[in-house]
Amino acid sequence: MRIVPARDAGLCRIRLAWGELSAAQARVIAEVARAFGSGFIDATNRANLQIRGVREGSQETLISRLVGAGLGPTTPGSDDLRNVMLSPLAGLDPHALLDVTPLSSALLDQLQRDTRLHQLSPKFALMVDGGERLAMLDHPHDVWLSAGSAERFVFGLAGCPPRFESDAPALGAVSRVHVPALVDALLHTFLDLALPQHTRMRDLLATCPIEEFLGHVQDKLSFPLAQDVGNWRRPPSNARLRFGVHPQGTGDSVCVGAQVPLGRMDAATLSALADLAPRLRMTPWQSVMLLDVPVADAQAVVGQLTTLGLATNPDEPFARLIACAGSQGCAxxxxxxxxxxxxxxxLMPSTGDVHLSGCARSCAAAHRVETTLMAVAPGRYDLYHQAPEAVARHLTIEQAARWLARSTPDA
Ligand code: SF4
Structure with missing residues (x-):
């Protein structure tokens, strides 16, 4: 693990396998954030956590506390690679085609053990989709795999699983047991062919035809890649399922979801969340799901989440707003x-999602949000609404709110 500089002192990224952490791990994070940082913890759009404001001189102790809590990588040098994204309901959604957590564990292990793969960029990411009803399908991934059935995965590169006729189709399919070998071949082929400037799969595919890339992949495999995936499309996901109470598997427990306002919470809030459930899962929407909540306690837990200031209803403003670190934390x-x-x-109207970004890097959202306010000066934003061109420029927040109200059907 390492700490990177930020405007508000050090930033410690904590990568969580499929966003999950135990209550005990959450308490350790809260404790070290309070003792060695600013006391604030950010949820990220990769379902990870970040401790902000880590002070000089405390970095080693902080890291050793996190590693001691089981939050570090299994092999040195592999922390940055632990980017295997799953649905927040992976292994829990009774409607999914299969539980992908064992498969993704195997892939995480593969990424950490194979030292050549440590050359991959920290941004390089894989997605494993089990067909859950809640999944972030809009984030482009370097490699994505999606269950076509419990025994077969379709895959693609530098993009998202296709949902609409207009989307680029999947590139091929493999049986479930062949997924680890396929991923191994895809990643090593990337490293074989990538030039120093190619940090992501999309960079390489801009210069290397996909047929050529897949030809190299096939040479590394002992089984044929099925390239006829028919008209496979991923069923839609319902992002509103990240809120409220939902069945968890087939047992007596439920999971309860809520949005962390603007992706930031203080240590006391994280500790309080740990008191509500034995397991937590962060989501790519910068929200949290509390797992293993007894059915009888579910409504009380929703009430406690509201008391803590989290949004438990998808229509609340803080359920529809995201913002990057901004000038308080980013130069x-x-x-x-x-x-x-x-x-x-x-000030915002009762419908519509809005993303505020301090610059074009768009750290808070890897996907297109209905409305983006792009900062151009302190307190001033250009407004983008479902189009790549700004529809209004240099707005104050009050002006932006009025623009949103005018363009909202129920306003
Ligand atoms: S979007 Fe830009 S301003 Fe905001 S955190 Fe990222 S790099 Fe910083």
Whole structure:
């Protein structure tokens, strides 16, 4: 694990296998965030956590506490690679085609054990989709695998599973048992062919025809890649399922989801969440799901989440707003996006999702959000609405709220 510099001192990224952490691990994170950092913890769009404001001189102790809590990698040098994304309901959704957690565990192990793979960029990411009803399908991944059935996975590169006729189709299919070998071949082929400037799969595929890439992959495999995937499309996901109470598997427990306002919570909130459930899962929407909650306690837990300030209803403003670290935490930011989002939360109309970004890197959202406010100066934003061109420029937050109200059907 390592700590990277940020405007508000060190930033410690904690990578969580499929976003999950135990209550005990959450308490350790809260404790070290309070003792060695600013006391604030961010949820990320890769379902990880970040401790902010880590002070000079405390970095080693902080890391050793996290590693001691089982939050580090299994092999040195592999922390940055632990980017295997799953649905927040992986292994829990009774409607999924299969439980993909064992398969993704095997892939995580593969990534950490094979030292050549440690050359991959920290941004390089895989997605394993079991057909759950809640899944982030809009984030482009370097490699994605999606269950076509319990025994067969379709796959693609530098993109997302296709949902609509207009989407690029899957590239091929393999049986479930062949997935680890396929991933191994895909990653080693990438490393074989990538030039130093090719950090992501999309960079390489911009210069290497996909047929050529797949030809190299096939040479590494002892089984044929099925390239005829027919008209396979991924069924839609329902992002609203990240809120509220949902069945967990076929047992007596339920999971309860809520949104962390603007992806940031203090240590006391994280500790309080740990008191509500034995397991937590962070989601790519910067929200949290509490797992293994007894059915009888579910409504009380929803009430406690509300008391803690989390959004438990998908229509609340903080369920529809995201903002990057902004000028409080990032030197690149042209505005204090978090503070501006707090103001917008009080003014915005009753529908519509909004993303505030301090610069074009768009750290808070790897996908297109209905409306994006892109900072151009302190307190000023260009507004993008379902189009690559700005529809209004240099707006204050109040002006942006009025623009949103005018363009909202029920306003
Ligand atoms: S989007 Fe830009 S300003 Fe915001 S955190 Fe990322 S790099 Fe910083």
């Amino acid at each position: 690149k930011s042209l505005a204090d996006t978090k503070a501006d989002a707090q103001l917008l939360a009080r």
